[in-house]
Amino acid sequence: MKGDYQELVDEISALLGTPATLENRDFGLIAFGAHDSDDDSAMDPVRTRSILTRKSTPAVRAWFEGFGITRATGPVRIPAAPDAGVYRDRICLPVRHRGVVLGYVWLLDAEPGPSRERLTAAMDVAARIGELLADEERAGADLSRELRAVLTAERGWQYDMAVAALRTALGPDAEGLHALVCVAPWTGEDSPSPRTVPGAAALCVLPWQGPAAPAPAGAAAAPRRRAETGGPAGSRPPAPPGPGGGPAGAGHGTGPASDGGYAPGPAPRRALAALVRLRSADNLSPAATAGERLRGPAAVAGVAAPRRGLGELDLGWREATAAARAAHAQPRLGPLAHWSELGPYRLLTALPQGGPDPAVRALLGPAHTELARTAEVFLDHAGQAGRTAAALGIHRQTLYYRLSRVEQLTGLDLDAGEDRLLLHMALKAARL
Incomplete structure (x- = not known):
C-alpha cells in the first residue's frame, strides 16, 4: 500500500x-x-x-x-x-x-x-x-473486534494477547498518544466506521451497566406539580425493583440536579468505546470532538486521561466509563465529562456497586425524595443553613425540620463530621 x-x-x-x-x-x-x-x-x-x-x-x-x-x-x-x-x-x-x-x-x-x-x-x-x-x-473499521477483546479481557495472558493483536493491527499508530471515550447509552445498531469520526483509531460496542439516560426536559417537574395540586408532598410513584431487590431509585440517579436525581429509569444496555488519536497530552480536543459527534441527545460521553501506547487501555476504559456515569449523575459535569475534572466522583465511581449503605437505605426510598434532596443540598453547601434554605427556596424552620427527619431516618448525627461524610458520599453514590 x-x-x-x-x-x-x-x-x-x-x-x-x-x-x-x-x-x-x-x-x-x-x-x-x-x-x-x-x-x-x-x-x-x-x-x-x-x-x-x-x-x-x-x-x-x-x-x-x-x-x-x-x-x-x-x-x-x-x-x-x-x-x-x-x-x-x-x-x-x-x-x-x-x-x-x-x-x-x-x-x-x-x-x-x-x-x-x-x-x-x-x-x-x-x-x-x-x-x-x-x-x-x-x-x-474491522478493529472493533480487537478493541473489544482488549476492553473485555481481565489482566493476564488473555489481556496481553488482545493488546498484542490490537497493536499489530494499528501498526505505528499503536505507540502514539490515545484517549478512550465512552458514549452511553449507545442506541446505534453497530459501531460506526472510524472514517466518520476524525482521529478515531478504532470503535466498538460494549455492554453498559451504568445509569439510564437523563429524563427529557420537564419530566422531572411533573411529580412536584402533582404534589402542589393535592398529592402528598414529595411523593413519587412506586419504583420498580433495582438489581439488588430494593428500589431502583436507590441505585440510579437519572433526574436533573434540581429534582435530586433519584428518579428511577430503565438502564441502557450498550455503550460505544472510541480509541482516539491525540497530537499532544495537553490537548484532548480530538477526543472531546469525537464524543460530541457520537453522542445522541439522550447520551453522555466520558473522556479518559491520555496515555501513550496500549498497555493501560483497561484502566483508560474504567476512567472513561466512570466519567460517563458521573455525567449522568451530575448534570453540571456533562454532557461530556473528563476524568481529570470529576473531583470526588473519581473516588465514588470506584466504589463497589453493591447498593446503598444501610444507614441511608430508607432515606433513598421513593417516599423520601425531597428529604434526600434537602440533605444533599445542605451538605453541598457545607452545612450552611442560610445558603441551603435560599437554594431550596424554603424557610429555615422548614429546613431544620427536614434535617431532623433525615437524622431520624438514618440514625446519623449531622453535627458529626464523619456522619456527614458518610451521608454525603452515599447520596452522591446513589446518583451513580
Whole structure:
C-alpha cells in the first residue's frame, strides 16, 4: 500500500514539475517526492521537519487549516510565512473520498505556477489516493473486534494477547498518544466506521451497566406539580425493583440536579468505546470532538486521561466509563465529562456497586425524595443553613425540620463530621 502512495505522489510531482508531499488528515507523513534542487529555500523548516519526524506541529497544522483546506474541494494556494518557518508559497491538493477529507498533497508554488489543466490532472491523481486511503480506513473499521477483546479481557495472558493483536493491527499508530471515550447509552445498531469520526483509531460496542439516560426536559417537574395540586408532598410513584431487590431509585440517579436525581429509569444496555488519536497530552480536543459527534441527545460521553501506547487501555476504559456515569449523575459535569475534572466522583465511581449503605437505605426510598434532596443540598453547601434554605427556596424552620427527619431516618448525627461524610458520599453514590 505504501508503495502505491509513493507511485502516485511521484506521478503528481512529474505532472507539476515540483516535489510533492502526501500527509494524512492528521498531518502525518505518508510519502514524499525526491528533492534534487540546489535551491535551499525549497527545503524550509516546515517541510524538513515533516520529512524527518513524519509529522507536523499543532501550530503548523492550525496555520494551514486556517486557509480552509479541510473544506476545500480543489487546489488551495497558501502564501509564505517566514515567521512560521514557511519560506515558500504552497499549493495544497485536498485528498477526498465521497466528500470526506482524508489527507493533503503539498507542493511548492512559484510563478507562473502550474496550469489549470495540470492542476486538474493532479486532482484526479489525488482522488485515486483518496480511494486508497478510504480502503485503508475501511480495513481499520474491522478493529472493533480487537478493541473489544482488549476492553473485555481481565489482566493476564488473555489481556496481553488482545493488546498484542490490537497493536499489530494499528501498526505505528499503536505507540502514539490515545484517549478512550465512552458514549452511553449507545442506541446505534453497530459501531460506526472510524472514517466518520476524525482521529478515531478504532470503535466498538460494549455492554453498559451504568445509569439510564437523563429524563427529557420537564419530566422531572411533573411529580412536584402533582404534589402542589393535592398529592402528598414529595411523593413519587412506586419504583420498580433495582438489581439488588430494593428500589431502583436507590441505585440510579437519572433526574436533573434540581429534582435530586433519584428518579428511577430503565438502564441502557450498550455503550460505544472510541480509541482516539491525540497530537499532544495537553490537548484532548480530538477526543472531546469525537464524543460530541457520537453522542445522541439522550447520551453522555466520558473522556479518559491520555496515555501513550496500549498497555493501560483497561484502566483508560474504567476512567472513561466512570466519567460517563458521573455525567449522568451530575448534570453540571456533562454532557461530556473528563476524568481529570470529576473531583470526588473519581473516588465514588470506584466504589463497589453493591447498593446503598444501610444507614441511608430508607432515606433513598421513593417516599423520601425531597428529604434526600434537602440533605444533599445542605451538605453541598457545607452545612450552611442560610445558603441551603435560599437554594431550596424554603424557610429555615422548614429546613431544620427536614434535617431532623433525615437524622431520624438514618440514625446519623449531622453535627458529626464523619456522619456527614458518610451521608454525603452515599447520596452522591446513589446518583451513580
